[in-house]
Amino acid sequence: MSSLSVNSSLIKDSAYINGLWCQAESGRTIKVFNPATGDLLGQVPDMGPAETLTAIEAAHSALTHWRAVTPKARGQLLRRWFDLIIEHQDDLAQLMTLEQGKPLFETRGEVLYGASYVEWYAEEGKRAYGKIFAASSSDKRALSIQQPIGVVAAITPWNFPNAMITRKIAPALAAGCTVVVKPSEETPFSALALMALAEQAGIPVGVINMITSSQAVEVGAVLTQDSRVRKLSFTGSTRVGKLLYSQSADTVKKLSLELGGNAPFIIFDDADLDAAVAGAVIAKFRNAGQTCVCANRILVQDGIHDEFVARFKAAVEQLIVGNGLAPSTTLGPVINQAAIDKITSLVRRAQAQGAQVISGGQTHNAGPLFFSPTILTQVSQQMEIAQQEIFGPVAPIIRFKDEAEALAMANDTPYGLAAYFYTESHSRIWRFAEALEFGMVGINESILSNEIAPFGGVKESGQGREGSSLGLDDYMETKYLCMGGIR
Numbered sequence: 001m002s003s004l005s006v007n008s009s010l011i012k013d014s015a016y017i018n019g020l021w022c023q024a025e026s027g028r029t030i031k032v033f034n035p036a037t038g039d040l041l042g043q044v045p046d047m048g049p050a051e052t053l054t055a056i057e058a059a060h061s062a063l064t065h066w067r068a069v070t071p072k073a074r075g076q077l078l079r080r081w082f083d084l085i086i087e088h089q090d091d092l093a094q095l096m097t098l099e100q101g102k103p104l105f106e107t108r109g110e111v112l113y114g115a116s117y118v119e120w121y122a123e124e125g126k127r128a129y130g131k132i133f134a135a136s137s138s139d140k141r142a143l144s145i146q147q148p149i150g151v152v153a154a155i156t157p158w159n160f161p162n163a164m165i166t167r168k169i170a171p172a173l174a175a176g177c178t179v180v181v182k183p184s185e186e187t188p189f190s191a192l193a194l195m196a197l198a199e200q201a202g203i204p205v206g207v208i209n210m211i212t213s214s215q216a217v218e219v220g221a222v223l224t225q226d227s228r229v230r231k232l233s234f235t236g237s238t239r240v241g242k243l244l245y246s247q248s249a250d251t252v253k254k255l256s257l258e259l260g261g262n263a264p265f266i267i268f269d270d271a272d273l274d275a276a277v278a279g280a281v282i283a284k285f286r287n288a289g290q291t292c293v294c295a296n297r298i299l300v301q302d303g304i305h306d307e308f309v310a311r312f313k314a315a316v317e318q319l320i321v322g323n324g325l326a327p328s329t330t331l332g333p334v335i336n337q338a339a340i341d342k343i344t345s346l347v348r349r350a351q352a353q354g355a356q357v358i359s360g361g362q363t364h365n366a367g368p369l370f371f372s373p374t375i376l377t378q379v380s381q382q383m384e385i386a387q388q389e390i391f392g393p394v395a396p397i398i399r400f401k402d403e404a405e406a407l408a409m410a411n412d413t414p415y416g417l418a419a420y421f422y423t424e425s426h427s428r429i430w431r432f433a434e435a436l437e438f439g440m441v442g443i444n445e446s447i448l449s450n451e452i453a454p455f456g457g458v459k460e461s462g463q464g465r466e467g468s469s470l471g472l473d474d475y476m477e478t479k480y481l482c483m484g485g486i487r
């Protein structure tokens with residue numbers, strides 16, 4: 001890592017607990033590889049239950065002081081952290097491309113997107129309002145205040161190694177909570193670089209703690225069983241989310257769960273086809289198809305099906321596959337061999353069930369973790385590929401005849417994160433948007449997430465919202481105060 005042009009103060013091979021950079025008690029480490037080249041990037045501590053308890057203890061001790069700091073002063077520290085992230089945006093982007101693989105233009109975008117939550121909550125923390133209720137009797141007054149929920153555990157995935165962390169830490173800190181974070185073992189360097197900047201910003205000792213670990217099950221068990229942890233905020237797969245949900249029952253923790261998706265991307269006959277093609281390419285192939293809001297199924301109405309397929313194929317064949325550090329690259333590798341195996345088997349099984357590969361369909365010669373941008377036609381909603389989260393650069397196209405059929409197909413999934421549709425009919429926009437069973441709907445738009453809006457899912461895609469004022473509420477408790485004896 002030292003040979004790269006990333007600022008060395010941001011490359012940390014230690015975890016961050018109670019203001020100290022530390023190694024695992026066992027001395028064990030995790031190796032981190034570049035998915036584009038297979039090169040070893042470096043090693044970070046492989047911590048377990050003991051260090052997790054130390055981090056919880058640190059967060060718990062820091063809570064008394066931090067919750068008493070005024071929201072304005074907390075906001076000033078967050079603002080300083082934001083400024084440092086912006087100052088180091090190129091370093092953070094390069095580091096992320098190295099360990100996660102997505103092209104530089106995307107990692108630069110993620111750093112700015114991640115920072116926008118820090119800026120937003122630096123301001124929003126000052127706007128945590130209580131309420132005064134109409135009195136139930138003349139000698140009583142009823143009001144509520146908002147208070148920080150306490151110590152928060154945050155577990156984050158590898159696909160957005162920066163933004164999934166800031167989206168949780170910024171509102172938690174703004175609300176007055178302290179945090180223990182466990183990033184994915186695939187992308188710890190981006191996470192630790194954020195800690196280095198938080199330390200430089202002057203965020204007090206113990207307020208943010210980060211443990212790195214390959215022992216997710218053991219660490220998750222400690223975080224969920226400890227009654228000092230009052231909230232768990234998890235972003236990751238629905239499988240692990242359900243597990244953590246049940247593990248949190250004994251201590252009745254508040255939960256935010258940002259889980260998997262199966263987004264339909266629906267194009268009606270009356271759509272602006274140029275906009276729909278451009279939107280579908282972004283919604284499908286961003287981060288090599290590895291986002292929770294990626295278009296998982298493209299549903300196209302009969303009347304424009306063939307024309308859409310032709311134009312979409314032409315656009316997809318313009319994608320440039322390669323190492324994300326090359327300025328021309330628009331599609332990087334997937335994260336690991338397990339991802340390649342899953343994508344390949346989904347494509348093969350779809351083919352066996354009658355789907356046609358009209359572009360791509362196999363790994364790419366750029367390297368073992370690259371998969372060619374792939375389009376499948378003649379896909380049906382019943383096929384496994386339309387039911388499972390693909391998490392790769394594969395676009396299955398399904399034909400539909402009318403709005404009722406499109407709606408039935410779109411909602412035919414236990415997931416409910418994001419959906420997209422393209423139409424020029426304003427009546428349909430309202431009717432269809434209201435009928436979709438998803439937490440977020442892009443209407444003639446494929447990029448919907450930003451700090452001002454509530455991000456989150458329904459059904460098995462989770463609960464809670466990140467971003468907007470709702471994201472702050474998720475880190476606060478409402479306390480009702482009843483005042484009597486008023487004469």
Ligand code: NAP
Nearest residue numbers: 156157158183184185216217220236237240258259260292
């Ligand atoms: P994952 O396997 O569920 O892992 C997510 C995090 O949980 C990682 O830090 C992982 O650690 C940890 N983990 C794994 N097993 C655990 C356990 N038993 N107890 C506690 N922690 C555990 O998901 P992923 O493959 O990293 O991420 C992809 C998934 O995230 C997709 O399903 C995607 O849709 C979803 N996602 C959702 C959103 C959203 O906002 N809704 C955003 C991004 C991603 P290790 O990595 O170290 O094993």
